[in-house]
Amino acid sequence: MIKIVMVGLGGAMGAMCRYLVYEGYINAVKDEPLPLGTITVNVLGCFIIGFLGGLADARQIFPPEIRLLIFTGFLGGFTTFSTFGFELFLYMRNGQIGLAILNGLIQLCAGLVFVWAGFMLSKAF
Numbered sequence: 001m002i003k004i005v006m007v008g009l010g011g012a013m014g015a016m017c018r019y020l021v022y023e024g025y026i027n028a029v030k031d032e033p034l035p036l037g038t039i040t041v042n043v044l045g046c047f048i049i050g051f052l053g054g055l056a057d058a059r060q061i062f063p064p065e066i067r068l069l070i071f072t073g074f075l076g077g078f079t080t081f082s083t084f085g086f087e088l089f090l091y092m093r094n095g096q097i098g099l100a101i102l103n104g105l106i107q108l109c110a111g112l113v114f115v116w117a118g119f120m121l122s123k124a125f
Contacts, residue, residue, distance in 0.1 A: 002065060003065065006068040007068050007073040008073065009073060010068065010069040010070060010074035010077065011072075011073040011074070011076055013074050014074040014075060014076060014079075015077040018080065021040055021041050022037035022038070022041055022080075034099065035103065038087060042079050042080060042084060042110075043114050044114075045075050045079035046110070046112070046114040047114040048078075048118060049075055049115060049118065050115035050116060050119040050121075051119065051121055052118075053071075053118075054120070054123060055122045058122065084103075
Protein backbone atom coordinates (compact mmCIF):
# COMPACT_ATOMS: atom_id res chain seq x y z
CA MET A 1 0.00 0.00 0.00
CA ILE A 2 2.88 2.40 0.74
CA LYS A 3 4.05 2.06 -2.86
CA ILE A 4 0.67 3.18 -4.21
CA VAL A 5 0.62 6.13 -1.80
CA MET A 6 4.14 7.19 -2.84
CA VAL A 7 3.24 7.10 -6.55
CA GLY A 8 0.03 9.03 -5.86
CA LEU A 9 1.74 11.70 -3.77
CA GLY A 10 4.52 12.11 -6.31
CA GLY A 11 2.03 12.26 -9.17
CA ALA A 12 -0.01 14.95 -7.43
CA MET A 13 3.11 17.04 -6.75
CA GLY A 14 4.33 16.58 -10.32
CA ALA A 15 0.96 17.58 -11.79
CA MET A 16 0.83 20.70 -9.62
CA CYS A 17 4.34 21.67 -10.65
CA ARG A 18 3.46 21.08 -14.30
CA TYR A 19 0.46 23.37 -13.92
CA LEU A 20 2.62 26.10 -12.36
CA VAL A 21 5.19 25.90 -15.16
CA TYR A 22 2.78 25.25 -18.01
CA GLU A 23 -0.16 27.55 -17.29
CA GLY A 24 1.22 29.96 -14.74
CA TYR A 25 4.35 30.97 -16.58
CA ILE A 26 5.13 29.62 -20.03
CA ASN A 27 1.76 29.69 -21.73
CA ALA A 28 0.96 33.20 -20.53
CA VAL A 29 2.25 34.19 -23.98
CA LYS A 30 -0.55 32.92 -26.24
CA ASP A 31 0.87 34.08 -29.57
CA GLU A 32 3.67 31.51 -29.72
CA PRO A 33 3.35 29.08 -32.65
CA LEU A 34 4.81 26.20 -30.62
CA PRO A 35 3.53 24.81 -27.28
CA LEU A 36 6.35 26.19 -25.13
CA GLY A 37 4.76 24.94 -21.92
CA THR A 38 4.77 21.33 -23.10
CA ILE A 39 8.29 21.64 -24.48
CA THR A 40 9.54 23.19 -21.23
CA VAL A 41 8.11 20.59 -18.86
CA ASN A 42 9.18 17.69 -21.08
CA VAL A 43 12.75 18.96 -21.50
CA LEU A 44 13.04 19.89 -17.83
CA GLY A 45 11.64 16.47 -16.87
CA CYS A 46 14.24 14.83 -19.12
CA PHE A 47 17.01 16.77 -17.39
CA ILE A 48 15.70 15.88 -13.93
CA ILE A 49 15.38 12.17 -14.73
CA GLY A 50 18.84 12.16 -16.30
CA PHE A 51 20.39 13.86 -13.28
CA LEU A 52 18.59 11.86 -10.61
CA GLY A 53 18.91 8.65 -12.61
CA GLY A 54 22.64 9.25 -12.82
CA LEU A 55 22.85 9.79 -9.06
CA ALA A 56 20.78 6.69 -8.43
CA ASP A 57 22.93 4.67 -10.80
CA ALA A 58 26.21 5.79 -9.28
CA ARG A 59 25.31 5.88 -5.62
CA GLN A 60 22.10 3.90 -5.10
CA ILE A 61 20.94 6.77 -2.88
CA PHE A 62 17.20 6.38 -3.43
CA PRO A 63 15.34 3.65 -1.56
CA PRO A 64 12.64 1.90 -3.63
CA GLU A 65 9.79 3.98 -2.16
CA ILE A 66 11.56 7.25 -2.94
CA ARG A 67 12.27 6.06 -6.49
CA LEU A 68 8.53 5.45 -6.89
CA LEU A 69 7.75 8.88 -5.44
CA ILE A 70 10.17 10.72 -7.75
CA PHE A 71 10.55 8.71 -10.94
CA THR A 72 7.13 7.13 -11.35
CA GLY A 73 4.99 9.61 -9.43
CA PHE A 74 6.49 13.09 -9.68
CA LEU A 75 8.07 12.84 -13.12
CA GLY A 76 5.08 10.88 -14.45
CA GLY A 77 2.81 13.70 -13.31
CA PHE A 78 5.17 16.45 -14.38
CA THR A 79 5.95 15.47 -17.96
CA THR A 80 3.33 15.45 -20.67
CA PHE A 81 3.87 12.85 -23.35
CA SER A 82 0.15 12.48 -24.00
CA THR A 83 -0.17 16.26 -24.43
CA PHE A 84 2.83 16.18 -26.77
CA GLY A 85 1.14 13.52 -28.90
CA PHE A 86 -2.16 15.38 -28.96
CA GLU A 87 -0.51 18.66 -29.96
CA LEU A 88 1.29 16.91 -32.82
CA PHE A 89 -2.04 15.45 -33.92
CA LEU A 90 -3.68 18.90 -33.85
CA TYR A 91 -0.91 20.43 -35.96
CA MET A 92 -1.25 17.66 -38.51
CA ARG A 93 -5.04 17.78 -38.54
CA ASN A 94 -4.84 21.52 -39.18
CA GLY A 95 -2.40 21.04 -42.05
CA GLN A 96 0.54 22.52 -40.12
CA ILE A 97 2.89 19.68 -40.98
CA GLY A 98 6.00 21.84 -40.69
CA LEU A 99 5.14 22.92 -37.14
CA ALA A 100 4.30 19.33 -36.23
CA ILE A 101 7.70 18.15 -37.43
CA LEU A 102 9.50 21.08 -35.78
CA ASN A 103 7.71 20.52 -32.47
CA GLY A 104 8.42 16.78 -32.56
CA LEU A 105 12.09 17.25 -33.39
CA ILE A 106 12.59 19.91 -30.72
CA GLN A 107 11.04 17.80 -28.00
CA LEU A 108 12.68 14.51 -28.97
CA CYS A 109 16.15 15.95 -29.60
CA ALA A 110 16.10 18.36 -26.65
CA GLY A 111 14.75 15.58 -24.43
CA LEU A 112 17.59 13.25 -25.32
CA VAL A 113 20.21 16.01 -24.93
CA PHE A 114 18.83 17.01 -21.54
CA VAL A 115 18.69 13.44 -20.23
CA TRP A 116 22.35 13.14 -21.25
CA ALA A 117 23.22 16.55 -19.71
CA GLY A 118 21.53 15.68 -16.43
CA PHE A 119 23.22 12.30 -16.32
CA MET A 120 26.62 13.84 -17.01
CA LEU A 121 26.08 16.56 -14.39
CA SER A 122 25.20 13.90 -11.83
CA LYS A 123 28.72 12.51 -12.23
CA ALA A 124 30.11 15.74 -10.72
CA PHE A 125 28.28 15.09 -7.45
